[in-house]
Amino acid sequence: MGKTYQKPEALSDAYTHYCPGCTHGIIHRLVAEVIDELGIRRKTVGIAPVGCAVLAYNYFTFDFQESAHGRAPAMATGIKRVRPDLMVFTYQGDGDLASIGISEIIHSANRGEKFTTIFVNNAIYGMTGGQMAPTTMPEQRTTTSPAGRDVSKQGMPIRMVEMLSTLATPAYLSRQTVIRPKYVMRAKKAIKKAFEYQVEDRCFSLVELISTCPTNWGMTPQESIDWTENTLLKYYKLGEYKSPESTEEA
Amino acid sequence: MxxxxxxxxxxxxxxxxxxxxxxxxxxxxxxxxxxxxxxxxxxxxxxxxxxxxxxxxxxxxxxxxxxxxxxxxxxxxxxxxxxxxxxxxxxxxxxxxxxxxxxxxxxxxxxxxxxxxxxxxxxxxxxxxxxxxxxxxxxxxxxxxxxxxxxxxxxxxxxxxxxxxxxxxxxxxxxxxxxxxxxxxxxxxxxxxxxxTSGMDTRKSDKRNLVKTLYLVPEELNEHNxxxxxxxxxxxxxEVRFVSYNIDADYTALIVSYGTMSRVCQTAIDNLKDEGIEVGMIRPQTLFPFPEKAVLDAASKEGCKVAFSIEMSMGQMLEDVERSVKGRCPVRWYGKCGGEVPTPEEVVDVVKSNI
Amino acid sequence: MQSEVMFAGFGGQGILLSGKILAEAAMDEGYEVGWVPSYGPEMRGGTAYCTVVIGDRPIGSPIIKNPMHLVAMNRPSLEKFARIVKPGGVVFINSSLISVGSGRDDIDELKVPATEIAKNLGNERAANIVALAAFVARSKIVDFEVLKKTVKAEFAKKEKFIPLNMAACEEGRKAASK
CATH class of the missing domain: 3.40.50.970 (Thiamin diphosphate (ThDP)-binding fold, Pyr/PP domains)
Known part of the structure; x- marks a missing residue:
């Protein structure tokens, strides 16, 4: 009998630096599996954000660029425009994509840039030590909202996928999570679709993945999974928001 | 062509x-x-x-x-x-x-x-x-x-x-x-x-390339710097590049100027020559690296009593001119910053009133 | 030797184009040339001017305080710039739109109803070419035939305007010799 399960070729041997209970590791693996399955590793360029995933390139075995905070979609635009044959993806957190880089992601999506974005949303700034993000939940305590997010002063959390799905150009927009095995399989399917659409030379694709941050939420990994399910997923609804098929039907 | x-x-x-x-x-x-x-x-x-x-x-x-x-x-x-x-x-x-x-x-x-x-x-x-x-x-x-x-x-x-x-x-x-x-x-x-990061397919080697700017280890960042x-x-x-003008004359003043401003100075130098006043000029073509040695040599020439940094800024290049001249002669500044380019006549007046 | 011509008028009168054509003609004759536009806020307010510098050696300052000649297409331009022209220069006045003179007796004043002439040719927009031709005929700053060749080349992509502009050249020359 042959091997039925092994480390994807696109994934390196590096030990993880992510915290216990963080879902970056699972998402990295899903991306690597999809890249292997599509056989595109040798023509893929990834772009790391500023945030916990800034060192994402340590876990992958293909070309990588490291961006400035929020600018990954602009870099991806630069690559894809001059080298349309490359498979390009950005890997961004919620501070990076929904705060400082909101302009870059909206315009890239709207121009229909032909790259893929993996958007990991855990409703907080992780790397800088748990500050409030635009995606932080109402009354959620962070180091810059110690009394909880006050929506009368900070507004409600931004739902990026919903916002982007008002644009006519993007090909594929989906929100998933990886907090339980049943979700992981669906998330992989979405990530695979997002990359496949790029292989097919379709416009912009993005998968948002609702993630955890036990360290900065002040929870155990188990508590953080429950909080994600009971709080985050109530506000950030999972599902496919836009696909080439749905656009064609409309 | x-x-x-x-x-x-x-x-x-x-x-x-x-x-x-x-x-x-x-x-x-x-x-x-x-x-x-x-x-x-x-x-x-x-x-x-x-x-x-x-x-x-x-x-x-x-x-x-x-x-x-x-x-x-x-x-x-x-x-x-x-x-x-x-x-x-x-x-x-x-x-x-x-x-x-x-x-x-x-x-x-x-x-x-x-x-x-x-x-x-x-x-x-x-x-x-x-x-x-x-x-x-x-x-x-x-x-x-x-x-x-x-x-x-x-x-x-x-x-x-x-x-x-x-x-x-x-x-x-x-x-x-x-x-x-x-x-x-x-x-x-x-x-x-x-x-x-051109995609591994385009290269002979199997090594992946990484373009990055983060160096969290202080020794590594220092090494990088x-x-x-x-x-x-x-x-x-x-890479130092510059052009000199009227530098073989026995000039009493030296102008350092670049871009459009240097052309105005060139005309002013011609006009001053007609009046019997010799002025030399160094026009940097590279601003970094700055032609330090050329400016020093030109300012050190016997008879050069004053150097000017003439620029459409409030004395930004002046600092590099002063640094280069190393005190061999006094360095003066002239310029305008509002969008008007100083005329040759203005430059002539500035030179005359400083020599 | 160096000579400078300032072209001035309303935006839309083809001021910048007149200057460009003169610069190209002079370049064809082997001169060193520079075309210096005004691109400041005034270009949004309606008046436009540019200066063409023609010389037999590389051009130093592109900033000209006192041009040798002036082509004024409207009254504000004449009033603003007539006094800065060097003695002995040509001051062209588009008398269709300017009812006054330069007020100077040390320059060669050339009054031509350029707008009217162009209207009679069937297109008011050719007034700038009438003016340019009249100015060149009087100042002899470039050879007239070279000017005509340059005008023709300028309209190579809009061929239907070539006869109009050739006529404008001739009418301008005639008006200058009157």
Whole structure:
């Protein structure tokens, strides 16, 4: 009998630096599996954000660029425009994509840039030590909202996928999570679709993945999974928001 | 090839294409929008990439991304836009990617004005973004030179794997002069397989490439900075360019001036000669590296009683002139910053009242 | 030797184009040339001017305080710039739109109803070419035949305007010799 399960070729041997209970590791693996399955590793360029995933390139075995905070979609635009044959993806957190880089992601999506974005949303700034993000939940305590997010002063959390799905150009927009095995399989399917659409030379694709941050939420990994399910997923609804098929039907 | 009458902005655009750069990202801003307008039809004609980005910030990263793939790429802007791009320029310098930035300067600070200025001297020469980095800065004084420097800029950027800036004032962009393009084609850089994230398929080696700027270990970051410094030192050894004017005369005063301002000074020097007053001039063509030795030698000449830094900024280049002159003679400043270019008559008066 | 010509008028009168054509004609004759526009806020307010510098050696300062000649297409331009022209220069006045003179007796004043002439030719927009031709005929700053050749080349992509502009050249020359 042959091997039925092994480390994807696109994934390196590096030990993880992510915290216990963080879902970056699972998402990295899903991306690597999809890249292997599509056989595109040798023509893929990834772009790391500023945030916990800034060192994402340590876990992958293909070309990588490291961006400035929020600018990954602009870099991806630069690559894809001059080298349309490359498979390009950005890997961004919620501070990076929904705060400082909101302009870059909206315009890239709207121009229909032909790259893929993996958007990991855990409703907080992780790397800088748990500050409030635009995606932080109402009354959620962070180091810059110690009394909880006050929506009368900070507004409600931004739902990026919903916002982007008002644009006519993007090909594929989906929100998933990886907090339980049943979700992981669906998330992989979405990530695979997002990359496949790029292989097919379709416009912009993005998968948002609702993630955890036990360290900065002040929870155990188990508590953080429950909080994600009971709080985050109530506000950030999972599902496919836009696909080439749905656009064609409309 | 016959001479064509062209605006500086258009000459820069055409020169880039002839230098083999077919990738351009930009955001409109006066007084350099003609570059983007020209390339918006010209690049598609030659199968190139033209993209108007959503902001100068985004544009600098489009340039970064394309450059990190090992492709020739450039952008153009004017002062406020360069301020926004300075973030990206710092990253590009840190990541050691070759890219060309053109700044057709307008008056500042803030929105300032849209007329010619040289007030971004420090921003360009001393590094407008964060961290210890340098750009190689070329300062054209004519449309012809703007075209030549654009063609030079790409191989220089590739030689040093560093951003190169062409620093022209608004008049260099807006003025029309005859221009003749060199037919010489510039070879592609040969070492990009070693660093460019061009996709592993395009390379012989199985090593993946990584373009990054984060060094969390202090010793490693220091090492990186020392490496960069060695590169900038090498530029100072190998890339100093300048033109001297009336330098063989027995002059009593020396002018240091660049860009459009230097042409005004040249006319003033001719007029002073008619009155029996000899003045020499050093015109830096590279602002970094600055022609320190040329300025020192010229200021040290017997009979030279005073040196002038004449610039359309409030004494920014003056600091480099003073540093170079090393006290051999007093150094005076003259300039204007509102968008009016000082006239030859003004320069004549300034020289006369100081000798 | 160096000579400078300032072209001034309303935006839309073809001021910048007149300057460009003169610069190209002079370039064809082997001169060093520079075309320096005003691109400041005034270009948005309606008046436009540019200066063409023609010389037999590389041009130093592109900033000209006192031009040798002036082509004024409207009254504000004449009033603003007539006094800065060097003695002995030609001051062209588009008398269709300017009812006054330069007020100077040390220059060669050339009054031509350029707008009217162009209207009679069937297109008011050719007034700038009438003026340019009249100015060149009087100042002899470039050879008239070279000028005509340059005008023709300028309209190569809009061929139907060539007869109009050739006629404008001839009418301008005639008006200058009156």
């Amino acid at each position: 016959a001479k064509i009458l062209m605006k500086g902005n258009e000459a820069i655009a055409e020169a880039a294409i002839r230098a083999g750069c077919l990738n351009y990202f930009a955001y409109p801003i006066t007084p350099q929008s003609e570059v983007a307008e020209y390339l918006s039809w010209r690049l598609p004609e030659v199968g190139g990439v033209f993209l108007q980005g959503e902001s100068e910030v985004a544009v600098s990263y489009m340039v970064f991304g394309a450059s990190a793939c090992g492709e020739r790429v450039f952008t153009t802007s004017s002062s406020p836009g360069i301020s926004l791009m300075s973030e990206g320029i710092s990253y590009i310098a840190a990541a050691q990617c070759p890219a060309v930035f053109v700044n057709i300067m307008r008056g500042g600070p803030g929105l300032g004005g849209i007329l010619p200025s040289q007030a971004d001297y420090n921003q360009s020469v001393k590094g407008g973004g964060h961290g210890d980095y340098r750009m190689l800065v070329l300062a054209p004084a004519s449309v012809q030179e703007a075209a030549e420097m654009t063609m030079m800029a790409f191989p220089l950027a590739e030689k040093y794997r560093n951003p190169v800036m062409i620093l022209g004032d608004g008049l260099i962009g807006q003025m029309m002069e005859p221009v003749e393009f060199s037919e010489e084609l510039i070879a592609e850089p040969s070492n990009k397989d070693e660093w460019a 020392l490496f960069l410094k060695a590169k900038y030192d090498r530029m100072e050894q190998e």
